[in-house]
Amino acid sequence: MDIKKDILWRVYLVFLCIIILGFAIIGKTVYIQRAEGNFWKKMSDSLHLEYRELDAERGTIYSEDGSMLSTSIPYFDVRIDFAAQGLRAKNGLLFTKNIDTLSMELAALFKDFGADYYKELLNAAYKRKDRYFLLRRNINFEQYKTMGDFHLIKEGRNKSGFIFEDKEKRLTPFGLLANRTIGLAREYRDKDGNMVRKNVGLELTYDTLLKGENGRRLVRRLAGGAFVPIEGSEIEPQNGHDIVTTIDVNLQDITESALMKMLKDNGSEHGTAIVMEVKTGKIKAIANLGLQPDGSFAENLNYAIRKTEPGSTFKLLTMLAVFEDKFTTVNGTVNLENGVWPLKGGTVRDSEPHGRTNVSVKQAFELSSNVGMAKLAVTYYSQDPNKFLGHIRRLGFEQPTGVGLIGETKSEIHVPGSKYWNGISLPWMSFGYSISFTPLHTLMLYNAIANGGKMMRPYLVNSIMKDGKVVRAYSPEVKLDAICSPQTLSMLKECLEGVVLNGTAKNLANTNYKIAGKTGTALVSDVPGGYNAHIYQSSFAGYFPADNPQYSCIVVIRNKIGSKKFYGSLVAAPVFKEIADKLYAINLKAQPVYRPVVKVDSSIAFWSGYRQDFEKIFSGLGMNFRDSSGKKSWAYVQRENNQNTAKILKTETGVMPNLKGMGLKDALYLIESLQLNASVRGVGKVFQQSLAAGEIISKGQTVYIDLN
Numbered sequence: 001m002d003i004k005k006d007i008l009w010r011v012y013l014v015f016l017c018i019i020i021l022g023f024a025i026i027g028k029t030v031y032i033q034r035a036e037g038n039f040w041k042k043m044s045d046s047l048h049l050e051y052r053e054l055d056a057e058r059g060t061i062y063s064e065d066g067s068m069l070s071t072s073i074p075y076f077d078v079r080i081d082f083a084a085q086g087l088r089a090k091n092g093l094l095f096t097k098n099i100d101t102l103s104m105e106l107a108a109l110f111k112d113f114g115a116d117y118y119k120e121l122l123n124a125a126y127k128r129k130d131r132y133f134l135l136r137r138n139i140n141f142e143q144y145k146t147m148g149d150f151h152l153i154k155e156g157r158n159k160s161g162f163i164f165e166d167k168e169k170r171l172t173p174f175g176l177l178a179n180r181t182i183g184l185a186r187e188y189r190d191k192d193g194n195m196v197r198k199n200v201g202l203e204l205t206y207d208t209l210l211k212g213e214n215g216r217r218l219v220r221r222l223a224g225g226a227f228v229p230i231e232g233s234e235i236e237p238q239n240g241h242d243i244v245t246t247i248d249v250n251l252q253d254i255t256e257s258a259l260m261k262m263l264k265d266n267g268s269e270h271g272t273a274i275v276m277e278v279k280t281g282k283i284k285a286i287a288n289l290g291l292q293p294d295g296s297f298a299e300n301l302n303y304a305i306r307k308t309e310p311g312s313t314f315k316l317l318t319m320l321a322v323f324e325d326k327f328t329t330v331n332g333t334v335n336l337e338n339g340v341w342p343l344k345g346g347t348v349r350d351s352e353p354h355g356r357t358n359v360s361v362k363q364a365f366e367l368s369s370n371v372g373m374a375k376l377a378v379t380y381y382s383q384d385p386n387k388f389l390g391h392i393r394r395l396g397f398e399q400p401t402g403v404g405l406i407g408e409t410k411s412e413i414h415v416p417g418s419k420y421w422n423g424i425s426l427p428w429m430s431f432g433y434s435i436s437f438t439p440l441h442t443l444m445l446y447n448a449i450a451n452g453g454k455m456m457r458p459y460l461v462n463s464i465m466k467d468g469k470v471v472r473a474y475s476p477e478v479k480l481d482a483i484c485s486p487q488t489l490s491m492l493k494e495c496l497e498g499v500v501l502n503g504t505a506k507n508l509a510n511t512n513y514k515i516a517g518k519t520g521t522a523l524v525s526d527v528p529g530g531y532n533a534h535i536y537q538s539s540f541a542g543y544f545p546a547d548n549p550q551y552s553c554i555v556v557i558r559n560k561i562g563s564k565k566f567y568g569s570l571v572a573a574p575v576f577k578e579i580a581d582k583l584y585a586i587n588l589k590a591q592p593v594y595r596p597v598v599k600v601d602s603s604i605a606f607w608s609g610y611r612q613d614f615e616k617i618f619s620g621l622g623m624n625f626r627d628s629s630g631k632k633s634w635a636y637v638q639r640e641n642n643q644n645t646a647k648i649l650k651t652e653t654g655v656m657p658n659l660k661g662m663g664l665k666d667a668l669y670l671i672e673s674l675q676l677n678a679s680v681r682g683v684g685k686v687f688q689q690s691l692a693a694g695e696i697i698s699k700g701q702t703v704y705i706d707l708n
Helices: 002-034 037-048 085-110 115-128 141-147 201-205 249-266 311-324 361-366 370-381 385-394 425-430 439-450 486-502 568-588 611-621 664-673
Strands: 049-054 068-080 133-140 162-171 185-189 195-199 215-221 227-229 242-245 270-277 283-291 333-335 340-343 346-349 358-360 461-466 469-473 478-480 516-523 536-544 551-558 606-610 625-627 634-640 643-648 677-681 686-689 702-707
Touching: 068 141, 068 664, 085 115, 085 141, 133 141, 133 664, 141 162, 141 664, 249 270, 249 283, 249 551, 249 568, 270 439, 270 568, 311 361, 311 370, 311 385, 311 425, 311 439, 311 486, 311 516, 311 536, 333 361, 333 370, 340 370, 346 370, 346 425, 358 361, 361 370, 361 486, 370 385, 370 425, 385 425, 439 486, 439 516, 439 536, 439 551, 486 516, 516 568, 536 568, 551 568, 664 677, 664 702
Parallel strands: 625 643, 677 702
Antiparallel strands: 049 215, 068 133, 068 162, 185 195, 215 227, 242 461, 270 283, 270 551, 333 358, 340 346, 461 469, 516 536, 536 551, 606 634, 634 643, 686 702
């Protein structure tokens, strides 16, 4: 009996301990839920919540006349939270009631699948309670606005569950035009899946201003690694600044077309052409075209700010040095040795045999004689090369131009005592070899001659704007008040005009206006094989009209072994002349006074664009407004019987809509949605379009629109 009692006592004790432990667990559970519940809920949220950045809208880059050179177009990903309270309330009454209508609306909008497909897709996701269901990627702004009118989506995000994630796509309405200088602002994922942002040109230089300040949004992590935004948690981003450049769109088009034509005709490798306003230093056009693997040309590198041996265009500086130091004048003589002059360490040769010996210094320059320039340098500077180099330094060739573009390469100028200096460095430097700097440096010098000796800093940006207001303006800046004496300046002008009248650029002479400038033909060394590869660089730098200079210009073209021509007078000079002729005809030639007949502009009573915008504007201004558009997304508004009336603006797939009366952004949205390319001129509202309204269109066509 004692053994039985002992066993029972132990069993009862264990049972009692289990009961006590159970009550302890229950008590602890109640305590955690009631007393510590909020703490653990917050802890859970902290593990499943995080902030995500919201990208600010990138600023727009404009030409000087207000045309958009680079702007951002919004795109959206569409997702649905099928666990949203509104969709689940009353056993999914709202979802069940709208599923048929929503399916038909989606099928009509996207035109890829029927309503039955969308209904089945949405029902399946609803049953799974998918919290972050991806319905569509990259819908455009017009589609986004259309979806905003869908019956279910109009109920709001909490009820409909629809989430629109906005992104942006950078658009250059003028395509290739000044593309490398304006720059790229693009995103892509690298091989590791990381998002990479790559900018060049002005997009890179002014990136911190253009990109604005990002906002933040609180998101909750769901099963499977998806994140759902929490409504009302957004910190709005601050949109970027706008940049107004000095670029003239029409002049840029002329410059790029002339350069492209020569590159194609001559089979050249790449080239650059820059046009500068003489008095201010504003860069009005800058074209950079390089040969692509498929045989086309594109703005792949900014050759305007990449160093290269200048060749004979540098002879102007040699002339400046000998004139300014009073060693000789235009009437001084120099022996050209029939175009061949042996030197210790090498032989100086003129590009063509000419049989000339004693000529004037001016004639040597007009003939572009290497022997003549080398003799001047050796005769007057061999005992003190630093005196010659002092002119180069004083004119700023060792320093960046100050144009305000990231990526400008550093000049290379050899000096006595360095490992690159030898017995032929000085004579070779006198005609543009053994020295490297950018074409823009050369243009600065020629522009200074045209500007009465005053050297201007070249610049590309007129102003920086925020919300339509100028926050910073840039004005012309003088780098050097006088590059030389008035006597030297007069002789240099005489020499540059002589090149066109009597020398290597006689093919540029015309009876309408005078051109002054200098040709250049140089072997290039920065290729496999160096100078022995016999690849030539053709150039021409100058200004016009010579008697009242308004614009300076430089053209530099690198040829290939198989190029048809290589002399600067035959390759670069014709590009300069085409630019100068067209610019003279458009802007410089005296035009008769035109007195237009004043009449009422009917366009002020006609607007076209997004219907809801009109509704808000007229309502906010308290103006009469009658809507007969049938609540369509796009409408045109006309003044009828002293009342503003909205009517349907037809927008059909494959058919060109009527853009007249639209602002530029609305017009670009429509053009982009139709997969067309846009070319824009002017500012204001659209008053003319190249593809007529109602015309059948095809993907990739270009529509030219003029704004008044």
